[in-house]
Amino acid sequence: MKIICIGLNYIDHATELGLKIPEQPLFFLKPDSSVLQRNKPFFIPSFSQEIEYEVELLVRIGKLGKCIQEKFAHTYYDEIGLGIDFTARDLQRECMQNGLPWEKAKTFDNAAVISQFIKKEKFKDIHDISFSLHKNGKIVQQGNSGKMIFNIDKIISFVSQFMTLKIGDIIFTGTPVGVGKVTINDRLQGYVEDELFFDFKIK
Numbered sequence: 001m002k003i004i005c006i007g008l009n010y011i012d013h014a015t016e017l018g019l020k021i022p023e024q025p026l027f028f029l030k031p032d033s034s035v036l037q038r039n040k041p042f043f044i045p046s047f048s049q050e051i052e053y054e055v056e057l058l059v060r061i062g063k064l065g066k067c068i069q070e071k072f073a074h075t076y077y078d079e080i081g082l083g084i085d086f087t088a089r090d091l092q093r094e095c096m097q098n099g100l101p102w103e104k105a106k107t108f109d110n111a112a113v114i115s116q117f118i119k120k121e122k123f124k125d126i127h128d129i130s131f132s133l134h135k136n137g138k139i140v141q142q143g144n145s146g147k148m149i150f151n152i153d154k155i156i157s158f159v160s161q162f163m164t165l166k167i168g169d170i171i172f173t174g175t176p177v178g179v180g181k182v183t184i185n186d187r188l189q190g191y192v193e194d195e196l197f198f199d200f201k202i203k
Contacts, residue, residue: 002166005085006026006027006155006172007022007026010148010174011149013176025150030107034109034110034112036110036111036112040200042182044182047091047108050090050181052086053086056172057129058080058173059081060117061156062077063075064164064166064167065160065164073152073156074152076160080129082131085172086111089181112172127146127152129144130193133191135188136187140180141175142178144176156171183202185203187201
């Protein structure tokens, strides 16, 4: 299983980080050791003082594919989930300032929260799915798939030009504006529309 993460896929998020809006999908990978599921707690690692949450819609690949045409991309996934791309922002900032790769800021253990998945047919429009993240009972991020710079079909088509997509691969489709730091005892709850998809504590 590959975890493929799309970066800077919402204009407001790129703006809040002071980064250039990409002209084509930007992606990176997380290892399977990053997966955190079943509402298990997230433990803040000792190597970072600035772990930030990034809530994202997920899609799970359901069919083997390579060099997928965009018009057929919708046939390669049938499930939607919700996740968090945890980021060691201090490490990422340091790496970027020095022109270095920043995998260590994204790929650490439990840095990829993954919810359960539901069939995409439950949504009236894949390009109009609202989602949100609540921290300690307050909304901190709100997004909608319709505001993505690159929609799901475009993402699948683009990524598949570079690597074969396999059954079970998961794509994090990007985070909206509002990323922020987590601290011990925070409670994070993620919703797609009005349905709770995850609920866990920070330790």
